[in-house]
Amino acid sequence: MAPKYKFTYFNARGRGELIRLIFAAAGVEFEDVRFNFEQWFAFKAKGTTPMGQMPVLEVDGQMMCQSLAIARYVARENGLCGKTSWEEAQADMLVCGADDLLTKLIKVRFEKDEAKKEEGKKDLATYVPNFLANYEKLCGSDGYLVGKSLTYADLAFFNVMHDILQVTSLDKYPRLARVVESVTAHTGVAAWLGKRPDTPS
Amino acid sequence: MAPQYKLTYFNLRARGELTRFIFAAAGVQYDDNRIEFSEWPALKEKTPMGQMPLLEADGKVVCQSGAIARYMARETGLGGKSSWEEAQVDMFVCGVDDLITKLCDAHFASDEAVKEERTKALGPYVSKFLDNYEKLCGPEGHLVGTSLTYADLAFFVGMHDIWQHRADALEKYPKLAKVAETVRDNEGVAAYIAERPETNI
Numbered sequence: 494m495a496p497k498y499k500f501t502y503f504n505a506r507g508r509g510e511l512i513r514l515i516f517a518a519a520g521v522e523f524e525d526v527r528f529n530f531e532q533w534f535a536f537k538a539k540g541t542t543p544m545g546q547m548p549v550l551e552v553d554g555q556m557m558c559q560s561l562a563i564a565r566y567v568a569r570e571n572g573l574c575g576k577t578s579w580e581e582a583q584a585d586m587l588v589c590g591a592d593d594l595l596t597k598l599i600k601v602r603f604e605k606d607e608a609k610k611e612e613g614k615k616d617l618a619t620y621v622p623n624f625l626a627n628y629e630k631l632c633g634s635d636g637y638l639v640g641k642s643l644t645y646a647d648l649a650f651f652n653v654m655h656d657i658l659q660v661t662s663l664d665k666y667p668r669l670a671r672v673v674e675s676v677t678a679h680t681g682v683a684a685w686l687g688k689r690p691d692t693p694s
Numbered sequence: 695m696a697p698q699y700k701l702t703y704f705n706l707r708a709r710g711e712l713t714r715f716i717f718a719a720a721g722v723q724y725d726d727n728r729i730e731f732s733e734w735p736a737l738k739e740k741t742p743m744g745q746m747p748l749l750e751a752d753g754k755v756v757c758q759s760g761a762i763a764r765y766m767a768r769e770t771g772l773g774g775k776s777s778w779e780e781a782q783v784d785m786f787v788c789g790v791d792d793l794i795t796k797l798c799d800a801h802f803a804s805d806e807a808v809k810e811e812r813t814k815a816l817g818p819y820v821s822k823f824l825d826n827y828e829k830l831c832g833p834e835g836h837l838v839g840t841s842l843t844y845a846d847l848a849f850f851v852g853m854h855d856i857w858q859h860r861a862d863a864l865e866k867y868p869k870l871a872k873v874a875e876t877v878r879d880n881e882g883v884a885a886y887i888a889e890r891p892e893t894n895i
Contacts, residue, residue, distance in 0.1 A: 631743075
């Protein structure tokens with residue numbers, strides 16, 4: 494019988510959306526639990542989470558945390574992590590790089606100190622073009638970052654680009670533009686994008 | 695024929711040491727290429743993402759310390775015995791990586807006030823880390839399952855700087871102390887530790 498998945502995070506994209514996209518691309522049902530701060534503190538106080546953090550994934554009652562470990566597990570279970578061990582490493586590398594960028598974006602977004610926020614934005618102004626140049630160079634030519642079919646690396650790239658794509662075009666990055674096209678054209682992903690809650694971050 | 699491996703990083707533990715431990719525990723030969731800070735700028739241009747560590751396997755290159763460690767763990771059977779175990783192992787390694795990030799952020803802070811603040815925050819962070827890991831740890835000298843995984847190695851690597859401050863840091867954590875013993879007793883690891891250069895992080 495198919496496992497029962499329950500995914501718990503804030504009502505945000507943040508560090509949860511990659512996993513939701515993987516479920517969507519895999520066409521796998523999951524319970525998409527979204528907590529506000531009050532609900533999170535109550536849940537945390539129960540002491541049932543492994544490390545007092547979200548997101549958490551429950552699979553048939555067993556719980557795990559750490560967003561990328563969860564992403565890798567769900568991708569692996571659904572054939573979205575690469576077709577060979579080396580492809581897996583390549584996809585992994587690209588997902589980690591996207592996560593590094595995500596960490597920077599999150600930090601700037603939620604920075605309360607104006608001076609630090611400005612400094613962060615300045616850093617991003619060189620970091621992002623550098624990131625895109627590297628990824629374009631590493632990107633496959635078939636519309637996917639790695640190999641000839643969708644992997645969670647494509648989803649991770651698409652996910653981290655959410656805000657950036659609002660202000661930057663991928664004209665200078667034709668391979669990456671094709672990756673975005675592949676992701677948005679995917680039936681399962683398109684359906685998810687059409688119905689997911691719209692959140693600021 | 696066995697693949698030719700080369701790991702390139704600074705002469706530091708930081709984000710390279712886990713992979714060195716994996717090679718050591720698995721008894722797999724590799725070129726432990728440690729470069730000077732002065733050599734890095736010239737090499738940087740030729741790397742996938744302008745970062746180290748780098749793993750070359752028969753001439754193919756991958757970066758991102760986590761992806762490298764996971765690849766080598768997978769190739770050497772140190773990644774966990776099932777997909778779910780792999781996920782648990784992954785979760786533990788991610789948690790250690792978070793700890794190492796905090797240690798590095800404190801160590802490398804250039805502003806004295808920031809350095810002091812970050813160093814002070816390490817105390818409670820480390821206590822919470824150890825409390826969580828003790829709670830989750832298996833009873834047989836392994837974090838996950840009944841044989842060595844790179845989660846055990848990662849934990850041991852993460853403890854290095856903590857032990858420098860307090861040699862008895864695991865006194866109140868018997869299961870974790872057993873994990874540390876298991877790792878120390880591993881033949882390959884013991885040989886590596888005896889020979890490796892001493893570095894301050």
